[in-house]
Amino acid sequence: MLGIKYVFSRWFDRPKYITVVFRTFLGxxxxxxxxxxxxxxxxxxxxxxLNPRLTLRNKRPLDEVVRQGIGVLLVTGHFGAVExxxxxxxxxxxxxxxxxxxxxxxxxxxxxxxxxxxxxxxxDADEPKVAVSALKALxxxxxxxxxxxxxxxxxxxxxxHVSVFGNRVPRDKTLDFFYRRCGLPAFLGLMRxxxxxxxxxxxxxxxxxxxxxxxxxxxxxKLEKYIMNYPEQWYQWKDAVCDLANYIDWEEFDVxxxxxxxxxxxxxxxxxxx
Numbered sequence: 001m002l003g004i005k006y007v008f009s010r011w012f013d014r015p016k017y018i019t020v021v022f023r024t025f026l027g028x029x030x031x032x033x034x035x036x037x038x039x040x041x042x043x044x045x046x047x048x049x050l051n052p053r054l055t056l057r058n059k060r061p062l063d064e065v066v067r068q069g070i071g072v073l074l075v076t077g078h079f080g081a082v083e084x085x086x087x088x089x090x091x092x093x094x095x096x097x098x099x100x101x102x103x104x105x106x107x108x109x110x111x112x113x114x115x116x117x118x119x120x121x122x123x124d125a126d127e128p129k130v131a132v133s134a135l136k137a138l139x140x141x142x143x144x145x146x147x148x149x150x151x152x153x154x155x156x157x158x159x160x161h162v163s164v165f166g167n168r169v170p171r172d173k174t175l176d177f178f179y180r181r182c183g184l185p186a187f188l189g190l191m192r193x194x195x196x197x198x199x200x201x202x203x204x205x206x207x208x209x210x211x212x213x214x215x216x217x218x219x220x221x222k223l224e225k226y227i228m229n230y231p232e233q234w235y236q237w238k239d240a241v242c243d244l245a246n247y248i249d250w251e252e253f254d255v256x257x258x259x260x261x262x263x264x265x266x267x268x269x270x271x272x273x274x
Contacts (some may be wrong), residue, residue, distance in 0.1 A: 002250050003237035007228075008166050023232035031235055034083040039110050043117045046087060054088055055200045064205050065185045066094065073139030073179060073186040075206060075219040077088040077149040077234040079226060081191040081199050088191065088201050089143060096143040097121035097137035131178065138182050145189070148175060148219040149236050151243035162217045164224070164240075169247045172216040177216040178258070179207065186215050188222045193233060202226070245249060 001021045009017050009027045037046065065072055074089075076082055089096045100122050102108035108124065115122045121142060123133045137142050156170035163169070179186060184207040191199055204222055207213045241250050 001223045003165075003239060003241045004231060006248075006250055007153045008231065012038055020231050024237065028191075028235055030081075031078075031083070031092075032034075034081055038083050038087070038114065039107055043114055046232075047091065047118075050084060050087060050199075053198045054091065054195075055198070056092060056203065057200050058089075058203045061090075061205050062187055063203050066143070069141050071141055071182070071184050072089050072143045073138070073184055073215070074143050074145045075148050075175070075186060075192075075215070076145055076189050077147055077223045077226075078231070079149075079162065079190050079223065080193050080233045085239070086120045086122075087118060087200070089145075089189075089200070094214065095119065095140075095142045096145060097123060097134070097142040099123045099134060100124050101125045124180060131181075134178070135182060138184060146175070146178075148172070148216060148223060148233075149239075151236070151239055154243075158221065160214065162214075162220050164220070164244060164248065167244075167248045169244060171214060171220070175216040175219065176214055180211055181211070183209045183211070185209055186219075188219055190223070192226070192230065262266060 001024065003218075004021055004024060005017070005182040007018055012020065024268045037049075038204055056271040062072065075086060086096050086098050096119075098120065100111075102111065102124065112122055121137055123130060123137065127133075134144055134146075154176065157173045158170065160171050161168045185208050188202075188204040190202045192202055194200055206218045206222065207215055215219075241246075
């Protein structure tokens, strides 16, 4: 858990830091358990499980856009109960599409069958013309769910950067290109676990379709604040260490823990709820 150590060990005493690490591993187990539930449990069972446990926070701005009959980009991350996000949206009356990768052909068949029952469109990221399918879903008025923290898939922008845990990292061109191409409003949507089996879908406006906005920078900045407040609910710590190694000297920190440099303007030091 080098990434957690890098970010938190200077501000947390050892007992609290160890607690964060322990709870992060528990969150990863929850994540894979939720994957299994969505793939293999009957849809009616999942609906009966989720419906009474869901809260949507700040849904009015999203509803105002949806009422116009236009598509919406819903940016999310590997955070909280993300596996429940498409079903959550469908249960609250939203038409949803999501770009996903399937581990096996059998899993693909099962998930496609499950999604069809609640009118969720799953777009296979490994099939040709993924962008065309995604844009078509948006033109049909669907909410397209996509993730902003797949670091290995980022296409780095040479002259534009974003702060990642206090380090300058080239921002992702892919999400910005897609946002400019569709020109539609964008929101952040994160399925936060509340404990005791309940969940809150946290919704935050990111952009209204303006062409001069970096959606990737705004989305990551918002997500990072949630990560700092709920680090145990993020699953990309390992990928961050591996895929951002060219920009963040994780190993030097591991040897010289006093060498952390955090810019004053870095958003990760903000406190309070995200």
